[in-house]
Amino acid sequence: MELGIGIGWRPEIAxxxxxxxxxxxxEAVAENLCADHLPDSLVRxxxxxxxxxPHGVALGLGGADRPDPDRLxxxxxxxxxxxxxxxxxxxxxVRAGGPLTASPRLEAGHLLPVPRTWDALDVLCExxxxxxxxxxxxxxxxxxxxxxxxxxxxxxxxxxxxELVERTGVRLLIDVANLHTNHVNLGQDPAKALDExxxxxxxxxxxxxxxxxxxxxxxxxxxxxxEPVLEVLAELRSRVDPPGVLLExxxxxxxxxxxxxxxxxxxxxxxxxxPSADAGPDRAASRKAVPSADRGxxxxxxxxxxxxxxxxxxxxxTAPAPAGTRDRTxxxxxxxxxxxxxGTPAPEGFDHRRLRVQSRALAAKRADxxxxxxxxxxEILGDGYxxxxxxxxxxxxxxxxYRRDALDFAEHMLIAGGPADPVARxxxxxxxxxxxGARPPRRTTRLVRAARAVLVGK
Numbered sequence: 001m002e003l004g005i006g007i008g009w010r011p012e013i014a015x016x017x018x019x020x021x022x023x024x025x026x027e028a029v030a031e032n033l034c035a036d037h038l039p040d041s042l043v044r045x046x047x048x049x050x051x052x053x054p055h056g057v058a059l060g061l062g063g064a065d066r067p068d069p070d071r072l073x074x075x076x077x078x079x080x081x082x083x084x085x086x087x088x089x090x091x092x093x094v095r096a097g098g099p100l101t102a103s104p105r106l107e108a109g110h111l112l113p114v115p116r117t118w119d120a121l122d123v124l125c126e127x128x129x130x131x132x133x134x135x136x137x138x139x140x141x142x143x144x145x146x147x148x149x150x151x152x153x154x155x156x157x158x159x160x161x162x163e164l165v166e167r168t169g170v171r172l173l174i175d176v177a178n179l180h181t182n183h184v185n186l187g188q189d190p191a192k193a194l195d196e197x198x199x200x201x202x203x204x205x206x207x208x209x210x211x212x213x214x215x216x217x218x219x220x221x222x223x224x225x226x227e228p229v230l231e232v233l234a235e236l237r238s239r240v241d242p243p244g245v246l247l248e249x250x251x252x253x254x255x256x257x258x259x260x261x262x263x264x265x266x267x268x269x270x271x272x273x274x275p276s277a278d279a280g281p282d283r284a285a286s287r288k289a290v291p292s293a294d295r296g297x298x299x300x301x302x303x304x305x306x307x308x309x310x311x312x313x314x315x316x317x318t319a320p321a322p323a324g325t326r327d328r329t330x331x332x333x334x335x336x337x338x339x340x341x342x343g344t345p346a347p348e349g350f351d352h353r354r355l356r357v358q359s360r361a362l363a364a365k366r367a368d369x370x371x372x373x374x375x376x377x378x379e380i381l382g383d384g385y386x387x388x389x390x391x392x393x394x395x396x397x398x399x400x401x402y403r404r405d406a407l408d409f410a411e412h413m414l415i416a417g418g419p420a421d422p423v424a425r426x427x428x429x430x431x432x433x434x435x436x437g438a439r440p441p442r443r444t445t446r447l448v449r450a451a452r453a454v455l456v457g458k
Contacts, residue, residue, distance in 0.1 A: 001085050003051060003204050003244025005263060013249070014041035016256035020263070025051035027246055030087070031058050035077040046083070053204075054078045056089040061127045061141070062114035063093035064100055064330035072134040079137050086138045086203060088173045089131070091124065091164070096337040100330035106337045107398040109366050109405075115150035115332070116160040122321040123329050125167045132170065140171035140203035145181035145219040147358045150332075151349025157188060158196025165201045172197065174242075175206035176232040177219055183232075184217035190232045194239055204244030207233055207266055216357060222251035225262050233266065234273035245270065341397040363393040366405060374406035380427045381419055388413065407436055 004024030009017050017026060018041055026045060033039075033054065042052055056075050059067055079087045092111035097103045114120045132139050141164070143157065155163065161172060174197070179190040207230075209223035225247070236242065247262055338344040340359045346352050367389040371378045378385040392412050398405045410432040419425050 001243065003053075003085075003246075005267060006051075006204075006244060006246040007259065007263065008055075008246060008248040008250070009042065009045070009052070010250065010253070011039065011041075013253045013256075013259070014039065016253075016259060017041070018044060019256050020260060022260075023050065023263070025053065025244065025246070027053045027055045027088075027248075028082075030054035030056040030075055030078045033078050033081075035074055035081065038081060042082075051085065052082045053084050054082055054087050056087065057111070058094060059089050059131065060092065060094040061089055061131060062091050062120065062124050063095060063127075064123060064326050064333055065095075065098065067127050067130050067134070069134070072131060076135050079135065084137055086140055086171065087135055088140045088142060088203070090142045090144055091161075092144045093333055093337075096330065096334040098330075100327060101334045103334060104397075105399055106334065106341060107400065108337055108341065108362065109369065109398050109402065110362055111144045112333075112337065112340075113144060113146040113148065113150070116153040116155040116157065117150070118154060119321075119325050119328055121155070121160065121163055121167075122325050125164060126319075126321045128164070128168045128170050132168065138171060138203075140173045142173040142175055142206065143178050145175070145178040145185075145217075147185055147216065147361065148350060148354045149186055156193065156196060157182070158193040161197045165198045170201075171203035172201045173204055173206060174202050174236065175208070176236060177206065177208040177210060177225070177229045177248075180226075180229045180232050181210060181217045181219045184212065184215075191235055194235055199236070199240040202236075202240060202242050204246060205233065205236065205242045206246055206248055208248040218361070220251065221248050224254075224258070225265065230265060230269045233269050237270050237273035238275055241274070338397070341393075343395045363390050366393050366398060366402070369402045370406045370409065373402045376431050377406060377410065377428075380424050380431065381413075382424075384419065388418070407432065411436070 006023055006025035006027060007017055007020065009026040009028045011032070017023070026042075028042065033042075038046075046052060054075065056071075059071055059075070061067060075087055075089075078084075090111050091114060093108075093114055094111060095105060095107045097106045114124060128139070128141070143161065164170060165172065176190070179188075179193055182188045183190050207225055208219065208221045209225045209229070210217055210219045210221070211223050212218070233245070245266055247259070247266060249259065332347070335344075335347045336350070339346045339350075339355060340362055346355050367386055370389065371385070377389075381388060389409055392409050396408070396412065399408075410428055413419060414425070414429060414432060419428065
């Protein structure tokens with residue numbers, strides 16, 4: 001289906017989004033919506049005829065585990081509540097550990113790249129088909145931005161996406177800002193990726209802003225869209241007319257007039273880059289397939305996606321991942337995530353400098369999000385909040401959601417005898433008691449938890 005030009009709906013800019021008269025659709029983060037009722041702003045937008053698409057961030061379809069049924073049910077419920085024509089998620093893993101590795105569960109709190117290998121592809125394809133079978137509408141998957149690459153990768157990003165579509169019939173959500181990010185950080189050519197991926201499978205496109213610091217591009221979604229990102233959008237438009245294009249903004253929200261200006265720049269880029277009628281054959285026809293000698297064992301191709309965005313009635317059921325594939329994937333992802341969030345040694349073959357950058361970025365994001373979900377903590381701790389949280393996060397991985405992380409951080413501060421100011425300590429104690437429903441832990445409990453923290457860190 002044709003979506004048109006849209007913008008990411010966020011509660012902080014709900015009024016500004018409603019005031020944009022020329023938007024055709026919006027995208028809302030699925031995990032930020034209740035499964036049984038909608039914010040008034042989204043209700044009004046839907047009454048206006050604006051399509052709303054739920055965008056998931058927590059499934060972790062690239063992870064070693066099969067998708068969690070409860071998370072899938074929640075995404076399905078939100079799709080039905082919104083009357084959405086499709087749902088979207090990411091090609092990423094967000095957690096590791098657990099039963100497959102007999103180790104504590106670790107949460108990244110962020111989208112991490114899967115290795116572009118045949119093993120990872122087998123696991124991803126099975127997970128995608130499980131998700132497709134559980135959702136009431138078609139699924140589209142987004143390419144992510146990355147600071148790190150896996151050693152021993154066997155496929156380019158374009159080849160990996162092409163194989164995913166061929167096996168599952170899934171649609172693609174192509175983020176051109178992420179293609180630019182990977183160009184700056186990893187040296188990957190956006191034009192080459194666009195040449196290799198099946199542009200005919202694109203459901204829609206993301207455009208977002210970022211910033212470059214010390215030679216690293218940070219996909220912040222908190223800065224204006226840059227000219228290089230618009231150039232990647234133009235590259236994509238020269239190959240295909242995407243059904244939809246959406247502006248993302250997640251922080252440092254500007255006035256509505258600036259958002260409207262960015263949408264105008266996106267429209268102008270699309271108009272200027274559209275090929276003329278006599279431009280010759282579609283460039284997508286020249287897309288390079290994976291050389292047959294380099295391919296793993298593949299079954300027959302899945303049919304092309306249907307025009308309505310579905311996988312098509314003849315889409316195949318992907319066979320289960322070969323024996324041992326999930327175990328190998330689980331061990332590799334757990335080792336990487338543990339190095340990033342728990343301070344364990346870096347796995348062999350990774351760029352240690354890049355891992356440090358990624359580790360610091362994950363800790364900083366945790367600090368920012370915890371400050372949003374529990375604003376009392378930076379208010380109680382003042383200027384010392386961020387330093388204290390980063391010190392805590394350096395060796396204490398997140399094992400649940402951000403609200404659990406906030407409670408664990410407060411508990412850690414109290415156990416360690418902080419904060420030094422008695423008034424702040426008393427306020428933090430009351431805050432922790434009010435939300436945990438328990439008294440501050442006694443000495444025996446402290447010792448047990450300290451021992452557990454040591455074991456988790458090993």
